[in-house]
Amino acid sequence: MTTTDVANEVAALEQERIAAMMAADETTVPRVEKLLSEDYCHIHPNGRVDDKATHLAMLARGIGRARQVSRDNVRVLVHGDTAVLIGRLVSGLNKTEMTSSQTWVRQDGAWKLVSNQATNITPPAQ
Numbered sequence: 001m002t003t004t005d006v007a008n009e010v011a012a013l014e015q016e017r018i019a020a021m022m023a024a025d026e027t028t029v030p031r032v033e034k035l036l037s038e039d040y041c042h043i044h045p046n047g048r049v050d051d052k053a054t055h056l057a058m059l060a061r062g063i064g065r066a067r068q069v070s071r072d073n074v075r076v077l078v079h080g081d082t083a084v085l086i087g088r089l090v091s092g093l094n095k096t097e098m099t100s101s102q103t104w105v106r107q108d109g110a111w112k113l114v115s116n117q118a119t120n121i122t123p124p125a126q
Contacts, residue, residue, distance in 0.1 A: 007076035010083040010104045013111055018069050021059075029060050037105065037112035045098055045120045081106035089118060097121040 001009075013035060020031035033056055040052035050058065074087035082105050089100045103115040 003078045006078045006083055010076055010078075010085055010111055011074065013104065013113075014071075014085050014102055017113065018071070022069060024062070029056055032056065032059060035113050037107060037114045040113060041115045043115070043117035045096075045118045083111070088121070091118075 017032060017035050020028050020035075023031070033052075036052050036055075038052065040055065042050040042055045044050070070090045072088050074085060077084045077086070082103065085102045085104065087100065089098045090096065091098065098118040098120050100116070100118040102113055102117075104111045105114050106112075
């Protein structure tokens with residue numbers, strides 16, 4: 001599998017995760033859960049850190065489900081069985097802009113998301 005193949009596969013999995021988050025229905029949690037590693041770590045823009053169980057519990061309660069998400073300037077850096085997806089993310093009705101990174105690792109032949117971090121983009125100080 002070439003680096004381009006891996007980058008395309010990981011980008012497609014990330015789109016699958018976003019689609020599940022946007023569905024905001026009973027399919028969201030199982031669709032997201034199958035993409036996450038057991039030791040998944042979610043770092044929110046405010047600095048809070050959640051593990052897999054906490055993240056999925058929040059999604060089950062409807063917290064953190066994205067109603068609108070768009071991505072651009074996405075790059076995928078591939079290093080063997082690790083791929084890091086970096087790009088701009090615009091989320092929610094208020095169009096919150098963030099830079100995000102997702103780290104995917106191939107585990108037992110399948111790509112799993114091990115870490116997700118989003119950082120709010122703030123305008124430069126005047």
